[in-house]
Amino acid sequence: MDLKNNASDPFVELKNRQREMWASFAPTAMFTTPVAGHLVKFAGIASGENVLDVGTGTGVVAITAARAGARVTGLDLTPALLDRARENSRIARMDHIVWTEGDAESLPYPDASFDVVLSQFGHMFAPRPEVAVAEMRRVLKSGGRVAFATWPPEHFVGRMFAFVGRNSPPPPPGAAPPPQWGNPAVIMERLAAGFEAPFFARGTMTFPALSVDHNRLFMETSVGPMQKLVEGLAGNPQKLMAIRAEFDSLVEPYYRENVVHQEYILTRAQAR
Numbered sequence: 001m002d003l004k005n006n007a008s009d010p011f012v013e014l015k016n017r018q019r020e021m022w023a024s025f026a027p028t029a030m031f032t033t034p035v036a037g038h039l040v041k042f043a044g045i046a047s048g049e050n051v052l053d054v055g056t057g058t059g060v061v062a063i064t065a066a067r068a069g070a071r072v073t074g075l076d077l078t079p080a081l082l083d084r085a086r087e088n089s090r091i092a093r094m095d096h097i098v099w100t101e102g103d104a105e106s107l108p109y110p111d112a113s114f115d116v117v118l119s120q121f122g123h124m125f126a127p128r129p130e131v132a133v134a135e136m137r138r139v140l141k142s143g144g145r146v147a148f149a150t151w152p153p154e155h156f157v158g159r160m161f162a163f164v165g166r167n168s169p170p171p172p173p174g175a176a177p178p179p180q181w182g183n184p185a186v187i188m189e190r191l192a193a194g195f196e197a198p199f200f201a202r203g204t205m206t207f208p209a210l211s212v213d214h215n216r217l218f219m220e221t222s223v224g225p226m227q228k229l230v231e232g233l234a235g236n237p238q239k240l241m242a243i244r245a246e247f248d249s250l251v252e253p254y255y256r257e258n259v260v261h262q263e264y265i266l267t268r269a270q271a272r
Contacts, residue, residue, distance in 0.1 A: 055122015
C-alpha cells in the first residue's frame with residue numbers, strides 16, 4: 001500500500017518512515033512469540049471465529065490464533081514483515097491466513113467483518129488513537145471484542161521509547177506517544193465510546209542477553225526507533241557514546257540473571 005500520494009492523510013510521511021523503520025524487526029519475533037500465546041488465550045479465541053490481527057508484523061499472533069482454529073487475516077504496514085509472516089505461516093502449515101498490506105487508521109475491510117480484532121504492540125504506533133479505535137470498532141461485529149498488548153510508559157519499553165523521543169526529531173504535531181496506550185486510564189477513555197469497560201492483565205516478556213551490551217547491540221540492529229537513532233548519530237561519535245551509556249543505564253534495573261524483563265499490559269473489551 002503506497003501512502004505517498006494519500007494527500008488526505010496528514011501523517012503520510014510519518015507512516016512511510018514507520019514502514020521503512022520497522023523492516024528490520026523480524027529477529028524480535030522470537031521474543032514476542034510467548035506474548036502472542038498469552039494474548040490469544042486472554043482474548044479467548046475460539047475455533048471458527050473471524051479474527052483480524054492489526055500490525056501483525058511477522059505474524060506470531062495471527063498464526064497462534066489460526067492454530068486455535070480461527071479464520072485469520074493479518075494486516076501490516078511493512079511489506080518486509082509480511083514476507084516473513086507468509087514464510088512463518090508456511091512453516092507452521094497455516095497457509096490459509098490472509099495477509100494484507102495496510103494501515104491501522106484505514107482498515108481495508110467492510111463494516112462488521114470480524115468477531116475479534118487483535119493487536120500486539122502494533123496499533124499503538126498509529127498516530128491518531130481515536131482513528132485507529134474507530135476503525136477497529138467499525139470492522140467488528142456487534143458484541144465482538146478487541147484485545148491487545150501494549151507497553152506501559154512506566155516500564156522498560158515505554159521508558160525506552162521516551163528515551164528515543166528525547167533524542168530524535170519530534171514527530172508531526174498531533175501524533176500521540178505510543179506508550180500512552182499502556183496507561184489503563186487512557187485505554188478506558190479511548191475505548192469508552194464504542195466498547196464496554198475493559199478487562200486488564202499483565203505479563204513479562206523476557207529477553208535473554210549475555211550482557212547489557214549484547215542487549216543494546218540487538219536493539220540497535222532489530223528495533224527500528226533505536227536503529228534510526230544510532231544511524232543518525234553515526235557522524236557524532238561522542239554523542240553516540242553518551243547515548244549508549246544513557247541507554248545502558250536505562251536497561252540496568254531490568255537486567256538480572258542474564259535476562260531483560262519487559263512488562264506489558266493486556267486489554268480486552270467487548271464492542272457495544
